Amino acid sequence: MPSNTSLLVYPWVTLGAVWLVAAAGKKAAIQRQPVQGRLLQIALGTLGFFLLAQRPFGIGWLGQRFVPGTGAVFATGFALEIAGAGFALWARVALGGNWSGRPSLMAGHELVTSGPYAMARHPIYTGLIVAAVGTAVAIGEWRCALGVGVIFLAFLVKIRYEERLMMQAFPSHYATYRQRVKALIPGVF
Numbered sequence: 669m670p671s672n673t674s675l676l677v678y679p680w681v682t683l684g685a686v687w688l689v690a691a692a693g694k695k696a697a698i699q700r701q702p703v704q705g706r707l708l709q710i711a712l713g714t715l716g717f718f719l720l721a722q723r724p725f726g727i728g729w730l731g732q733r734f735v736p737g738t739g740a741v742f743a744t745g746f747a748l749e750i751a752g753a754g755f756a757l758w759a760r761v762a763l764g765g766n767w768s769g770r771p772s773l774m775a776g777h778e779l780v781t782s783g784p785y786a787m788a789r790h791p792i793y794t795g796l797i798v799a800a801v802g803t804a805v806a807i808g809e810w811r812c813a814l815g816v817g818v819i820f821l822a823f824l825v826k827i828r829y830e831e832r833l834m835m836q837a838f839p840s841h842y843a844t845y846r847q848r849v850k851a852l853i854p855g856v857f
Contacts (some may be wrong), residue, residue, distance in 0.1 A: 672742070672804065673742075674694060676746065676749060676803055676806055676807070676845070678752035679749050679750050679799060680694055680753070680803075681768065682753065683756060683757065683781065683796075683799075686757055686770055687760065690761070690767070691767075691769070693764070693765055694766075694768060694774070695765040695766065695774035695775050695776060695777070696775045697768055697772040697773070697775075698772075698773050698774065698775050698776055698777075699740070699772060699773040699833065700768070700770055700771070700772040700773075701770050701771040701772065701829045701833075702739060705829060706770050706771075707792035708717065708822075708825055709822045709823075709825040709826045710842070711776060711821075711830040712818055712819075712821050712825065713818075713819060713822040713823075714808070714816045714821035714852045715815075715818050716816070716817075716818035716819035716820075716821075716822055717800075717801070717815065717819065718815070719811045719812065719815030719818065720800055720803055720804065720807075720811075720812050720815035720816075720819070721803075723809075723811065724811065724850055727811065729810060730809065730810045730811035730814065731778075731810070731811065732809065732810055733744075733809060733810075734808060734809070734810050734813055735805060736808070737808055740758045741805060741808060742806045742808075743808070744802075744805060745802045745806025745807070745808075746802060746804075746806050747799055747802065748799070748801055748802030748805060749799045749802030749803050749806065750799075750849060751798060751799075751800075751802070752794075752795045752796065752797065752798025752800070752802055753795065753799045754795070755784060755791060755793025755794060755795075756791070756792050756793075756794075756796050756799065757758040757793075757795070757803065757833075758778060758783065758784050758791075758795075759785065759791035759792040759795055760792055761785070762780055762782070762783040762784055762785060762791075763780055763785075763792070764780075766778055766780060767792075770844055771826060771830040772831040772833070773833055773835055773837050774855030777837055778826075779834070779837075779838045779841055779845065780828050781849070783846055785849070786849065786853065787849070787854045788848070788849065788850060788852055788853070788854055789831075789849050789851050789852075790823070790827055790830070790852055791844065791845065793823040793826075793827065793852060794852050794853070796819070796823070797816070797819065797823065797852070800815065801816055802821050804816050812820050816821055823852075827851060827852075831846075831851075843850030
């Protein structure tokens with residue numbers, strides 16, 4: 669693994685800082701996902717990011733590389749991480765005060781369908797998944813690939829509830845939007 673893996677933390681720290689600052693401008697929630705429904709996605713997300721960021725004890729095959737440990741592979745992964753983080757940041761800014769850490773309907777909630785939301789219905793998750801894939805490629809260990817899979821699963825759990833809320837709040841508009849724009853991968857899924 670290249671010695672410059674400490675660079676991988678900067679896009680994630682930037683995301684965290686922007687999220688903390690931007691959270692101050694969010695609208696008040698009028699309906700939220702119940703806590704018990706949120707526990708599974710929190711557990712999955714935590715496990716996924718732990719696998720991505722830490723080498724767990726007794727790692728075995730999870731510590732084996734799935735890509736060569738070259739500078740070119742690291743650079744490719746780091747570029748993916750930066751691109752994914754940038755896309756997630758763009759989506760977060762576009763969502764503005766409608767954002768919430770857990771699926772919620774906000775007071776005066778608006779259906780955002782422009783910018784990154786014209787490409788994917790959940791572009792924050794798209795960006796975070798691409799960033800996680802980038803980190804996994806740069807580190808190159810199977811634990812990271814497994815972490816990406818677990819993170820993806822956590823977002824699928826979260827998306828199911830968010831989709832229900834949006835259909836409830838914007839029944840005709842969201843149904844049309846769902847037909848036009850894929851959930852995570854433009855034109856595919």
